[in-house]
Amino acid sequence: MKQILHTVIVAALAFVVFVGCAATSSPRKVARHFYKAIAEADYERALSLTTLDADADPEIYYAIMQKVNTSIVEKGGIEKLEVVSEEYAPVEEGEEPTEATVAVEVVYADGTTQDEFCDVVLTDGKWLVDANLDSK
Numbered sequence: 001m002k003q004i005l006h007t008v009i010v011a012a013l014a015f016v017v018f019v020g021c022a023a024t025s026s027p028r029k030v031a032r033h034f035y036k037a038i039a040e041a042d043y044e045r046a047l048s049l050t051t052l053d054a055d056a057d058p059e060i061y062y063a064i065m066q067k068v069n070t071s072i073v074e075k076g077g078i079e080k081l082e083v084v085s086e087e088y089a090p091v092e093e094g095e096e097p098t099e100a101t102v103a104v105e106v107v108y109a110d111g112t113t114q115d116e117f118c119d120v121v122l123t124d125g126k127w128l129v130d131a132n133l134d135s136k
Contacts, residue, residue, distance in 0.1 A: 028083040030127045031102040031118040038065050039078045050131035051123055061131065076109030084115070098122040099130075 030049055037046035043065045047058055072078060082105045088097035102118045119130040 027100040027102045027120040027127050028086050030120055030129060031104055032081050034129050035081055035104060038068050039072050041069050050129040051121060052131040075112055078106055079109045080107040
């Protein structure tokens with residue numbers, strides 16, 4: 001029992017430290033962290049970088065990320081993630097942008113490449129991947 005409690009505490013602390021360290025100061029950073037987490041099959045970390053509501057059932061997201069991870073593994077893993085562009089949604093003069101689309105070129109170990117586009121939104125001062133499947 002003591003070992004289980006210790007493991008839970010360590011995991012909780014690691015999560016807090018990660019979220020604090022990965023406090024994404026830009027859309028490009030959150031997109032890179034998100035893709036890396038999926039490539040590493042760390043779906044909880046990936047979801048922590050999204051707008052997914054704490055009350056939502058994450059199973060559909062886990063299934064999608066698992067499918068993407070399988071594809072990544074089949075290509076030998078990710079060799080490089082390169083942010084190609086970071087485009088902010090138009091805003092009124094004097095306002096800060098709250099939405100952006102990040103284009104990422106994924107280079108796989110087998111030499112193939114793929115262009116990915118990640119919609120991100122500014123939520124409570126943090127850039128997060130937009131997990132709203134209804135808007136996709």
